[in-house]
Amino acid sequence: MGNSSMLVSILAAAVSSGTPILFAALGELIAESAGVMNLGVEGMMLAGAVTGFLASVRTGNLLLGVVAALLAGGLLALLHAFMCITLKVNQVVSGLALTLFGTGVSGYLGKSVIGVPLPNHFTSVPLPLLSKIPLVGQVLFNHDWLVYLSFLIVPALWYLFYRTRPGLHLRAVGESPQTADALGVNVFRIRYVSVVVGGMLAGLGGAYLSLAYAPSWIENMTAGRGWIAVALVIFAVWNPVRALAGSYLFGGVDAMGFRIQALGVRVPSFFLKMMPYVFTIVVLILITASSSKQSSRAPEALGVPYERE
Amino acid sequence: MGKGLIRLKLVFEKRDPVPVSYRVASPVLAVLLALVLGAIFLAASGFSPLGVYLEMYRGAFGDWYGVSETLVTAIPLALCGMGIALAGRMLLWNVGAEGQFHMGAWAAAWVALSMPDAPAWKVLPLMVLAGVAAGAAWALLAAVPRAYVGVSEIITTLMLNYVAINWIEYLVHGPWRDPASLNFPLSAPFSDAARLPMFGYTRIHWGLVFAIIAAIVIDLTLGRTKWGYEVKIIGESPRAARYAGMSIERNIIITMAVTGALAGLAGMAEVSAIAGRMTRQLSPGYGYSAIIVAWLAKLNPYGVLLVSALFGGLLVGGYSAQFLGVSAASVNMLQGLMLFCVLATEALGRYRLRIVPAAGSDGDSDADRQGARADG
Numbered sequence: 138m139g140n141s142s143m144l145v146s147i148l149a150a151a152v153s154s155g156t157p158i159l160f161a162a163l164g165e166l167i168a169e170s171a172g173v174m175n176l177g178v179e180g181m182m183l184a185g186a187v188t189g190f191l192a193s194v195r196t197g198n199l200l201l202g203v204v205a206a207l208l209a210g211g212l213l214a215l216l217h218a219f220m221c222i223t224l225k226v227n228q229v230v231s232g233l234a235l236t237l238f239g240t241g242v243s244g245y246l247g248k249s250v251i252g253v254p255l256p257n258h259f260t261s262v263p264l265p266l267l268s269k270i271p272l273v274g275q276v277l278f279n280h281d282w283l284v285y286l287s288f289l290i291v292p293a294l295w296y297l298f299y300r301t302r303p304g305l306h307l308r309a310v311g312e313s314p315q316t317a318d319a320l321g322v323n324v325f326r327i328r329y330v331s332v333v334v335g336g337m338l339a340g341l342g343g344a345y346l347s348l349a350y351a352p353s354w355i356e357n358m359t360a361g362r363g364w365i366a367v368a369l370v371i372f373a374v375w376n377p378v379r380a381l382a383g384s385y386l387f388g389g390v391d392a393m394g395f396r397i398q399a400l401g402v403r404v405p406s407f408f409l410k411m412m413p414y415v416f417t418i419v420v421l422i423l424i425t426a427s428s429s430k431q432s433s434r435a436p437e438a439l440g441v442p443y444e445r446e
Numbered sequence: 447m448g449k450g451l452i453r454l455k456l457v458f459e460k461r462d463p464v465p466v467s468y469r470v471a472s473p474v475l476a477v478l479l480a481l482v483l484g485a486i487f488l489a490a491s492g493f494s495p496l497g498v499y500l501e502m503y504r505g506a507f508g509d510w511y512g513v514s515e516t517l518v519t520a521i522p523l524a525l526c527g528m529g530i531a532l533a534g535r536m537l538l539w540n541v542g543a544e545g546q547f548h549m550g551a552w553a554a555a556w557v558a559l560s561m562p563d564a565p566a567w568k569v570l571p572l573m574v575l576a577g578v579a580a581g582a583a584w585a586l587l588a589a590v591p592r593a594y595v596g597v598s599e600i601i602t603t604l605m606l607n608y609v610a611i612n613w614i615e616y617l618v619h620g621p622w623r624d625p626a627s628l629n630f631p632l633s634a635p636f637s638d639a640a641r642l643p644m645f646g647y648t649r650i651h652w653g654l655v656f657a658i659i660a661a662i663v664i665d666l667t668l669g670r671t672k673w674g675y676e677v678k679i680i681g682e683s684p685r686a687a688r689y690a691g692m693s694i695e696r697n698i699i700i701t702m703a704v705t706g707a708l709a710g711l712a713g714m715a716e717v718s719a720i721a722g723r724m725t726r727q728l729s730p731g732y733g734y735s736a737i738i739v740a741w742l743a744k745l746n747p748y749g750v751l752l753v754s755a756l757f758g759g760l761l762v763g764g765y766s767a768q769f770l771g772v773s774a775a776s777v778n779m780l781q782g783l784m785l786f787c788v789l790a791t792e793a794l795g796r797y798r799l800r801i802v803p804a805a806g807s808d809g810d811s812d813a814d815r816q817g818a819r820a821d822g
Contacts, residue, residue, distance in 0.1 A: 142536045155746070157639065176600065180782075194701065216786070218784065220789055220790065223788060224789070224794070224797075225793060226790070226792070226793045227789070227790040228660050230741060230785065230789055231786070233541065233737055233785070233787035234738075234781075234782055234786045234789065235537075235786075236492030237734060237737075237738065237778065237781055237782035237785060238782025238783060238785075239537070239778060239782070240775075240778055240780075240782070241775050241776070241777070241779030241780070241781065241782050242775075242779050243775075244773065244774070244775025244778060244779075245487070245773055245775040245776050245778075245779050247775075248773040262792065274601070303457050316457065329530075333737070358616055360608070361604070361608050364601055364604050364605065365605075367601060368598075368605075369553050369599045371598070402765055405493075405616050405619075405620060406584050406615035407612040407613070407615050407620075408612070408616065411609045411613070414495075414605040414606070414608045414609050415605075415609060417601070417605050418587075418591075418601075418605050418606070420593055421591075421597050421598070421601060421602065422591045425591075425596055425598075426595045427596045430762035
């Protein structure tokens with residue numbers, strides 16, 4: 138294998154293994170931008186992964202699997218939204234509860250399909266013309282439809298956030314709900330919608346794992362990716378485009394493990410499995426250290442329930 | 447909706463202060479609510495909820511063996527939960543008890559395996575020390591960046607869980623694997639001297655004593671020492687604490703070290719008393735369940751002891767329910783539900799639910815001002 142083809146294969150693998158994290162990170166980014174922290178990403182991803190898999194196995198239709206995953210993620214997020222926005226409970230504890238609950242529910246629902254093969258799964262569809270571009274084509278345009286979908290969501294989200302009124306309202310709600318409210322923005326509605334859409338994207342990230350990346354259902358198959366997504370939002374300073382870059386970086390670290398072994402370097406696989414987690418911690422420390430000098434760029438009202446006077 | 451109909455709306459009104467009776471009753475209410483919700487899940491998947499719950503009760507509390515196993519399971523939950531509760535008082539979120547537990551078990555196992563001929567009086571205290579130190583050190587990996595850089599300890603403690611578990615997996619699959627274990631990922635068994643004694647014919651071990659002592663010590667220190675006072679103030683208002691000249695950084699370090707040490711001690715007790723060798727199946731997620739235990743106990747150390755016994759029962763009962771075909775995951779689900787119910791009942795205590803007519807748009811905005819609303 139030539140050096141350049143090795144590089145292409147690592148980069149392409151970085152994109153596909155970064156995609157589930159990207160979906161989840163974008164979801165969390167939306168919710169956090171509106172001021173609601175949701176630490177239940179891991180649970181919502183697992184729920185999405187298992188329902189997506191179940192629906193696809195039962196119906197033989199992958200699209201229905203994706204819809205089911207969106208619904209499952211959204212439904213769990215709705216629970217979190219009710220707890221945090223309406224009941225105004227502590228967002229950290231509610232998020233932890235959601236992760237524990239989602240993990241339990243996914244294991245419960247998925248028991249019957251452990252080891253069951255998926256009739257068909259998302260496979261690579263090289264895009265005409267684009268995939269023929271040297272290097273870039275193989276890295277970016279030789280993937281499945283869900284990856285292409287993520288390519289569309291990132292710029293759409295950026296446009297929504299920085300170029301439209303609803304996007305402005307959403308960020309205003311996350312920065313200063315009092316002001317937004319005074320200007321006639323419905324804080325509660327925007328927060329509910331943001332949290333639920335965020336959960337749907339987390340569910341989609343889960344479905345990417347069980348329907349495309351590793352077509353199967355294994356208990357706890359997300360293996361901490363939901364938490365990495367939460368960390369990534371901080372890394373991305375709440376910017377969708379930076380979230381994309383960050384996801385592929387983490388995807389690259391994840392994908393590197395197998396490649397290192399393929400090169401014949403004798404490192405026990407358990408150490409390679411540790412890498413994404415260690416990497417997350419190190420990056421988080423570096424990012425926080427470098428941004429602590431300026432005022433933190435987190436949404437001002439993140440984690441604070443809004444109460445009307 | 448038709449014009450002639452009166453629209454009704456649910457409105458939450460704040461009530462202040464929350465009645466004491468409600469504060470005491472809310473955890474009980476939460477557990478009951480979770481059981482009801484769990485029953486709906488069970489019924490939906492074709493089980494008789496009453497039958498399952500009865501089987502769980504019988505398994506956990508029905509005879510002396512069940513009760514003793516419940517207490518055995520309560521030990522790691524209590525030790526981990528006590529630390530989480532302590533950190534929680536300072537609004538520090540230790541989600542890493544699972545990893546600290548495993549590192550504590552690892553260090554204790556390392557001592558036990560490296561001195562197979564040492565007498566108990568020598569090896570056991572060393573194992574305790576090693577377990578406590580390793581758990582604390584593992585927590586410090588997250589505490590130091592939190593204290594001095596401001597890195598969210600939630601994410602770092604959690605990431606460290608995966609690192610710790612992969613470390614254990616590496617050892618039992620690699621350098622520590624016992625050649626006599628027929629390729630199972632197990633270390634060599636410990637010497638008898640390295641086994642924490644159990645009481646009578648039960649598997650209840652000295653870890654229970656550790657947990658009770660820990661509860662007493664934490665309660666006394668929190669109530670009677672300067673440090674306890676600082677923890678309380680920092681938890682309530684970091685700004686006031688800093689203004690009063692307290693070092694928040696130092697207190698974060700100390701608190702997280704203690705919380706890690708307790709989880710490490712739990713790991714030591716589990717590997718020494720119950721497993722007797724290093725395995726990868728030391729914990730069915732004690733570190734995570736302990737988070738719920740801490741919150742259900744309202745962060746009170748004696749409460750943690752009590753709730754651990756209940757949760758031990760839930761886990762042991764869950765094993766019994768598996769004979770009915772209920773999956774092990776349903777217990778995890780029930781635990782997650784309980785935490786939600788704790789939060790919800792607590793929050794609902796702060797509000798009074800009222801049904802008010804919401805006839806026109808004027809009424810609407812009036813009702814809105816009452817705070818949160820939850821209309822259908």
